[in-house]
Amino acid sequence: MAGFLGKGDVYIDRDLKGQFKLLGNTTKFAIAETEADVKERVSKMRDTYGSALDTVIIPKPAKISLELNDIDAENMALALRGLIEVIDVSxxxxxxxxxxxxxxxxxxxxxxxxxxxxxxxxxxxxxxxxxxxxxxxxxxxxxxxxxxxxxxxxxxxxxxxxxxxxAVTGKRIKAGRVTEIECALLLDGQNMTNGKDCTVRVFKCKLRPSSEVDFLMDDFQNLSLEGTLVVPEGRTEAYHVEYID
Incomplete structure (x- = not known):
């Protein structure tokens, strides 16, 4: 057994094309399995009043949160719900x-x-x-x-x-053109405590920006994204973790 202190590279397959791109310096890659509906049948009987007779926990879809601070056109487009257009003016x-x-x-x-x-x-x-x-x-x-x-x-x-x-060449972000970003994610991680690998594959998720983009802030811009993990057709889970201890 060992503690866990992670580092790693995060890749994104935007639009599920099977083409992964490094997101750059990603400072947060968190998956939450914490949301659930709890159904309880509560006793009204004399001796057990207020006690749970039955409890059923109905899980909700897992959530994911990302934060990154390497900024290029593709990453900025994620934070602005944008599409990218190539600029090529002679x-x-x-x-x-x-x-x-x-x-x-x-x-x-x-x-x-x-x-x-x-x-x-x-x-x-x-x-x-x-x-x-x-x-x-x-x-x-x-x-x-x-x-x-x-x-x-x-x-x-x-x-x-x-x-x-x-001449002008570059990329233009057409902001606000999509409601969410459908993608796959891959974390090529490592537990620094023991040097063992930890790989997380998110087969499908729907991301959206969760913070503003301040173009005049006094510190480095941090882009925040959040979303819901989705079980793709042909699978029984939205993600899996390959953890070597």
């Missing part, structure tokens, strides 16, 4: 794109990011506007602010934009 150029100055002293979105070589002219192209006098630009985000202090630009004017924009 670089390019725009010439003479018309844009209405709908408001002054506010940032207007031009529709591309990572812009360079920006030139802004009047609609008839007779005037070329000067950066920091007539407008300011956030090139990375693709935002332009036309200034009320300018003597050349007025609200409602139409201007022409010419610029280059850089």
């Amino acid at each position: 670089s390019g150029s725009v010439s003479g794109k018309e844009m209405e100055v709908s408001e002054l002293d506010v940032w207007l979105d031009i529709g591309h990011t990572n812009i360079s070589n920006l030139v802004i002219k009047s609609q008839d192209e007779s005037t070329t506007y000067d950066e920091n006098e007539d407008y300011v630009v956030n090139a990375r985000l693709g935002l332009i602010k036309f200034l009320s202090s300018s003597e050349n630009v007025s609200k409602g004017d139409t201007v022409k934009l010419s610029y280059d924009y850089g």
Whole structure:
């Protein structure tokens, strides 16, 4: 016999495709078999009043709780109930794109990011506007602010934009698109007390986020998930534990 102090790697098979991905640094992997309905037949008889004559315990599905703090697009999508979309925008150029100055002293979105070589002219192209006098630009985000202090630009004017924009690759999380994450989980664990292996296979569960995602918190973000274990077709249990003592 030995005590138990665990460490391990957690893998997830999202959407039950048979393709496991390492979740990264997982700080909690807990399964609770603690919920149950208790049915009792209680005595009303003189000598045994208040005693249980029969007790039946009806178990409820097991629950699982996860916490992790390695953040990538896939893990963030779990916490935001999101779907992942690949971003693959090639670089390019725009010439003479018309844009209405709908408001002054506010940032207007031009529709591309990572812009360079920006030139802004009047609609008839007779005037070329000067950066920091007539407008300011956030090139990375693709935002332009036309200034009320300018003597050349007025609200409602139409201007022409010419610029280059850089390539963008990455992943976009389309948040709130799923109600729950159906998956399988695998813990490749070890009892540090005696060095023996402890493997937990969750054949099917339905996860949901259990904490907010604070994009401006003062410490490392911790993602929390919880869910219900489900017995898949063809099995008699939702999970099993291979524990070597």
